[in-house]
Amino acid sequence: MRLDVFSRFCKPFEFRQYSVSFFAAGLLALLVLIVGVPVLMVVLMSLRTGFPGEAGPLTLQNFIEVYADAATYEILVNTLLFALGSVGVALLFAVPLSWLLVRTDIPLKKTFYVLLTVGILIPVFLRTIAWILLLSPRIGLLNKWLVEIFNLAGPPLSLYNIPGMAFIQGVSFVPGAFFMLSAAYRSMDPSLEEAAYTSGVGKFTTFLNINIPITLPAIAAVMVYLFMTGIAVFEVPAIIGLPARILVLSALIYTATSPPTGLPEYGIAGAYGGVMLLAGLALAYFYVRLVKQGKKFTVITGRGYRPREIALRRWKWPAIAFVLLYLSIEVFIPFLILLWTSFVPYLQLPSAAALKTMTLRNYLTIPDYAGTRPFINTFILMLGVPTLAMILSVLVSWVVVRTQVRFRGTLDTVAFLPHAIPGILVAVGLAYLSLAYRDYFPLYGTVLIIMLAHVINWVAYGTRTSNSVMIQVHRELEEAGKVAGASTPRVLWKIVLPLIAAGVLNSWIWIGMLSYREVTMALTLYTRNNAVISTVVWQFWSSGWIPQVSALGVVLIVFALIVVGSVRVALARIGEIGSGT
Amino acid sequence: MRRINRADVGLLTLVLALSWSGFVEATPLDKLIGEAKKEGTVNFYGPATLTPQGAGSLEAAFNKKYGLNTKLTFHPSLNMTRDVGKFVGMAATGVGPEWDTMVVTDAHYATLWLRKLVDPYDYKSAGVDPQVIHYDNGSISFANQIVLPAYNKKTMPANDVPTKWEDLLDPKWKGGKLGVSTATHHFARLAVGAWGEEKTTQFVKNIASQEPVLGRLAELYNRLLLGEISIAVTLTDSNINDAKKTGAPIVFADTIQPVIAPAYQIGVLKAAQHPSTGHLMAIFLTSKEAQDIWEKYNGQTSAFVPGTTAYKFLKGKQALFMDQKQAKDVDRLARQYGKILGFNR
Numbered sequence: 001m002r003l004d005v006f007s008r009f010c011k012p013f014e015f016r017q018y019s020v021s022f023f024a025a026g027l028l029a030l031l032v033l034i035v036g037v038p039v040l041m042v043v044l045m046s047l048r049t050g051f052p053g054e055a056g057p058l059t060l061q062n063f064i065e066v067y068a069d070a071a072t073y074e075i076l077v078n079t080l081l082f083a084l085g086s087v088g089v090a091l092l093f094a095v096p097l098s099w100l101l102v103r104t105d106i107p108l109k110k111t112f113y114v115l116l117t118v119g120i121l122i123p124v125f126l127r128t129i130a131w132i133l134l135l136s137p138r139i140g141l142l143n144k145w146l147v148e149i150f151n152l153a154g155p156p157l158s159l160y161n162i163p164g165m166a167f168i169q170g171v172s173f174v175p176g177a178f179f180m181l182s183a184a185y186r187s188m189d190p191s192l193e194e195a196a197y198t199s200g201v202g203k204f205t206t207f208l209n210i211n212i213p214i215t216l217p218a219i220a221a222v223m224v225y226l227f228m229t230g231i232a233v234f235e236v237p238a239i240i241g242l243p244a245r246i247l248v249l250s251a252l253i254y255t256a257t258s259p260p261t262g263l264p265e266y267g268i269a270g271a272y273g274g275v276m277l278l279a280g281l282a283l284a285y286f287y288v289r290l291v292k293q294g295k296k297f298t299v300i301t302g303r304g305y306r307p308r309e310i311a312l313r314r315w316k317w318p319a320i321a322f323v324l325l326y327l328s329i330e331v332f333i334p335f336l337i338l339l340w341t342s343f344v345p346y347l348q349l350p351s352a353a354a355l356k357t358m359t360l361r362n363y364l365t366i367p368d369y370a371g372t373r374p375f376i377n378t379f380i381l382m383l384g385v386p387t388l389a390m391i392l393s394v395l396v397s398w399v400v401v402r403t404q405v406r407f408r409g410t411l412d413t414v415a416f417l418p419h420a421i422p423g424i425l426v427a428v429g430l431a432y433l434s435l436a437y438r439d440y441f442p443l444y445g446t447v448l449i450i451m452l453a454h455v456i457n458w459v460a461y462g463t464r465t466s467n468s469v470m471i472q473v474h475r476e477l478e479e480a481g482k483v484a485g486a487s488t489p490r491v492l493w494k495i496v497l498p499l500i501a502a503g504v505l506n507s508w509i510w511i512g513m514l515s516y517r518e519v520t521m522a523l524t525l526y527t528r529n530n531a532v533i534s535t536v537v538w539q540f541w542s543s544g545w546i547p548q549v550s551a552l553g554v555v556l557i558v559f560a561l562i563v564v565g566s567v568r569v570a571l572a573r574i575g576e577i578g579s580g581t
Numbered sequence: 582m583r584r585i586n587r588a589d590v591g592l593l594t595l596v597l598a599l600s601w602s603g604f605v606e607a608t609p610l611d612k613l614i615g616e617a618k619k620e621g622t623v624n625f626y627g628p629a630t631l632t633p634q635g636a637g638s639l640e641a642a643f644n645k646k647y648g649l650n651t652k653l654t655f656h657p658s659l660n661m662t663r664d665v666g667k668f669v670g671m672a673a674t675g676v677g678p679e680w681d682t683m684v685v686t687d688a689h690y691a692t693l694w695l696r697k698l699v700d701p702y703d704y705k706s707a708g709v710d711p712q713v714i715h716y717d718n719g720s721i722s723f724a725n726q727i728v729l730p731a732y733n734k735k736t737m738p739a740n741d742v743p744t745k746w747e748d749l750l751d752p753k754w755k756g757g758k759l760g761v762s763t764a765t766h767h768f769a770r771l772a773v774g775a776w777g778e779e780k781t782t783q784f785v786k787n788i789a790s791q792e793p794v795l796g797r798l799a800e801l802y803n804r805l806l807l808g809e810i811s812i813a814v815t816l817t818d819s820n821i822n823d824a825k826k827t828g829a830p831i832v833f834a835d836t837i838q839p840v841i842a843p844a845y846q847i848g849v850l851k852a853a854q855h856p857s858t859g860h861l862m863a864i865f866l867t868s869k870e871a872q873d874i875w876e877k878y879n880g881q882t883s884a885f886v887p888g889t890t891a892y893k894f895l896k897g898k899q900a901l902f903m904d905q906k907q908a909k910d911v912d913r914l915a916r917q918y919g920k921i922l923g924f925n926r
Contacts, residue, residue, distance in 0.1 A: 051670040132809065138757070139808050243794040243804075245923035255925055257663070259916075263692055264666035346829035347806045357828070368634055435670050445679070527667075528656045528679060542660070543629055544799030544820065547827075 038429030046270025089170020393462030
């Protein structure tokens with residue numbers, strides 16, 4: 001009798017456990033498929049010569065050609081220094097910015113948030129032009145001023161070297177790093193910090209000895225992400241590195257797939273990509289180990305709480321100055337340059353003569369050059385990519401954080417892997433797949449293939465943020481729902497999702513913006529039917545139409561500000577509702 | 582004089598009746614027009630500088646000339662090399678081309694021709710000048726670029742303007758004052774043309790030792806505008822035409838010879854969906870109407886059509902045109918020069 005009651009009680013539980021495990025296995029299979037197949041394609045590509053779809057034996061010829069050349073190792077060192085430098089510069093700004101804007105009472109927070117968003121929207125290569133105008137040894141305004149003021153023999157600064165490249169790239173990474181880090185700082189348990197203050201430890205020392213160490217897993221994730229992005233980006237290496245003959249891996253992959261003459265060498269690109277892939281996997285391994293270490297002294301507890309804001313008092317003005325310094329570098333100066341060039345008929349330095357030539361022509365001719373398709377496609381991406389990425393992320397996070405499925409750690413690791421795979425490789429792999437196996441994967445030339453590449457690329461970001469948001473929601477409400485007889489999907493939909501809505505929407509906006517400005521993958525997968533705004537901007541830039549691209553940039557920034565501002569207002573309301581419940 | 586008899590009258594009547602009813606063989610051009618009428622559309626790939634407006638003008642003029650109602654869908658080029666590579670890759674997997682016709686440079690057509698990916702047509706039979714027919718009837722050269730060193734006339738003193746290619750090797754241009762573009766096939770054309778391989782290779786090595794700024798053509802144009810570099814070792818007339826339109830002070834050092842003259846060519850791709858309209862479009866681009874439109878939007882004209890801007894500019898000058906026999910060498914040398922200059926490994 002007792003056994004009967006026990007089995008009757010346990011059956012639904014077992015069934016639920018099995019169905020959850022089954023669901024988690026399905027998720028894992030899906031992730032392995034969408035992450036693994038492009039990677040497999042890159043490996044296959046590197047082992048073949050010729051074109052996608054051309055039959056041929058597997059060969060190591062591409063690897064021999066690439067790695068028997070001594071120049072490759074010099075390029076690897078350049079790549080490493082550039083990526084590390086970029087990460088260093090980004091963290092130098094992003095960590096203090098996250099702490100200041102999330103944990104302190106610094107004034108004008110909302111304005112600073114919006115301005116950081118503007119920074120994301122300015123294309124990197126336009127920002128690079130601003131830096132050329134400031135720091136070029138021949139024409140840089142800053143150099144000219146320094147020479148005049150200090151009576152120097154020659155220009156003291158140059159951006160045509162690895163530190164210069166790393167500085168420009170690193171500064172452009174800051175908004176991304178900020179949004180990733182701010183989630184960690186927001187969910188940080190303040191008890192250790194408060195204990196430090198109670199013990200009379202200063203704010204700066206507390207920041208160095210408490211805040212940074214306890215957010216180290218988050219900082220590590222950001223470092224891995226930025227490092228892999230640093231290896232993959234090619235705008236700054238192309239504009240600043242190439243003129244000075246500083247080659248990096250991404251530039252070589254780009255040249256291999258888009259040579260000035262002849263035909264693309266996909267196999268060579270794959271062989272270069274092999275190093276990127278190995279570096280990414282090694283970093284992913286260290287990251288996972290670091291996170292495991294971090295869990296030994298977990299600082300993010302299950303209880304919801306709101307860390308109190310730290311009063312800056314006399315440090316308020318230096319803090320504002322720091323934020324303004326960063327915003328000047330990232331937003332104000334580039335936007336002013338963008339605005340200036342959008343009104344002149346050709347690229348020129350500001351002068352009285354140039355003022356007389358100002359015109360609205362660059363704005364009026366935008367429709368002639370761009371058409372409507374790129375705008376429609378971009379809109380589809382901005383809606384589809386964050387939606388799909390966040391659905392997948394929330395489901396993965398729910399399994400990882402909320403269930404006891406045995407392989408949840410594996411699921412989390414696989415979801416993190418795209419963080420370690422450079423976007424350019426994902427795109428090249430998908431392009432190869434869609435060309436070579438078009439019958440099974442008929443997405444070539446559609447906006448869906450770009451959407452898939454973007455979802456793969458940002459699912460890691462989505463799962464990191466949804467993990468940290470979900471971990472803050474206590475189980476009591478879910479358990480109450482289950483006791484009341486609600487099914488697991490209903491609990492997820494009706495209880496969990498509303499509680500994490502603000503955090504999820506924040507990530508949704510951020511992924512949408514990343515998708516909007518992403519150029520490397522979109523360009524690799526570009527055809528006439530799937531042109532997006534970022535490829536149009538690149539096309540303008542490649543054609544030398546800087547005034548036209550500047551006008552387009554200004555219009556897009558104003559438009560995006562309106563959209564992002566409206567969504568943020570809506571988000572704030574949801575947040576208020578969420579906190580009220 | 583023989584008198585016209587009944588039989589003659591009968592024969593004449595029969596001929597007139599047959600030709601009226603279409604039994605007399607039409608000219609190749611008429612045939613193409615007839616087939617184009619059935620196809621009704623053409624997917625046209627070309628430089629983005631043509632713009633949708635320029636493509637619209639081409640469509641209108643094309644329809645007017647041949648009495649058609651063809652819809653021209655314009656596919657602006659993002660990167661000709663990449664798009665040619667993409668088409669080659671797609672063809673390898675059995676996928677048909679996205680475009681019926683492609684306007685790309687002669688060097689790009691070499692790639693397509695070597696892989697037998699162009700659909701030949703007897704353009705001569707349709708009245709096209711044999712001089713402009715290339716790659717075994719695979720393409721028509723209908724416009725020529727002009728490639729020369731260029732400078733900013735606002736900042737360059739008159740006596741510093743180079744008058745021959747060798748002037749670029751003057752030590753005063755050392756240390757980032759010259760700009761060299763990724764279009765290293767410009768030098769390769771000198772090698773297979775007037776100078777020979779040895780002289781050109783040495784020239785390229787000497788240019789590399791001047792430590793030039795490297796970049797794509799459009800970038801060099803903008804660096805010239807800003808004054809970051811003094812001379813672009815090669816620039817195309819697309820950039821110079823942009824400068825003319827906007828009032829920018831960039832001009833060619835136009836006394837330099839030989840003048841490099843890469844060609845824009847058009848042909849029909851293998852397995853194109855609308856081949857007849859494509860061939861007709863190729864023929865049309867050699868006409869006066871099309872030349873005017875192309876010049877208005879892209880700035881180039883054919884060096885082989887008397888009276889055009891390119892014809893006048895190159896008259897009496899030594900100009901380098903590439904032919905299909907040189908295609909492989911141009912490709913090989915362009916890569917070699919890319920390495921010497923530091924663009925790749």
